[in-house]
Amino acid sequence: MIVSKPIFSAGLLFSHLPHAQVALVRKDKHRHFMNRYNAIIDEVNENELPLDAMTRIFKEETSVEFTGWQEAIILECPHIVIHFYRGFCTTSLWNIVAQKDEDIHFLTASRVFDLDVVSNLRWIIPLMLDDTIRMPIHVNDVVMEIHKGPPDQGS
Secondary structure (H helix, E strand, O other): OOOOOEEEEEEEEEEEEOEEEEEEEOOOOOOOOOOOOOOOEEEEOOOOOHHHHHHHHHHHHHHOOOOOOOEEEEEEOOOEEEEEEOOOOOOOOHHOOOOOOOEEEEEEHHHHHOOEEEEOHHHHHHHHHHOOOOEEEEOOOOOOOOOOOOOOOOO
C-alpha cells in the first residue's frame, strides 16, 4: 500500500523591491513553531491543487483574496511536501489582518537572519527575492543522521 505524504501550500507576500517587506505569521500554537515567524501555511485539501489551496489559505488567514501567487519552491521532505508561493503587492494590501488567533507581521525581508523565523525561511526568503533564478525549483530535503564519532568499522 502506498501512503501519500501530506501536501501543504505556504505563501510569502512581499512588498515591491528594493526594500521588500514580507508578511509572516507569528505562530503561537504549534510546539515546533512556538513564538516563531512562519509563512502563511496550511494543508492542501483532497482534490485541491496547491495553487488553489494557497489562494484559499491566504483568504482564510487574512480575509484578502490575493490571486497573484507564483510557485517558487517545491520542498520535498521525508514525510511532507510543501509548495512555497511568492506574491508581490502594492502597499494597499498591507492592511491585511489575521482572521485567526495568530498575528500577521510585516517584516523587512533583508533582516530575516536577525529574526526568530522558522529555519528554512532563512534561505527561502532570499531565494524568492532573487530574480536571476528560474522558478519553480524542486528541493529535496534529506534528513541525515548525525553520529557522535566515527562510524563503526566492523570486525
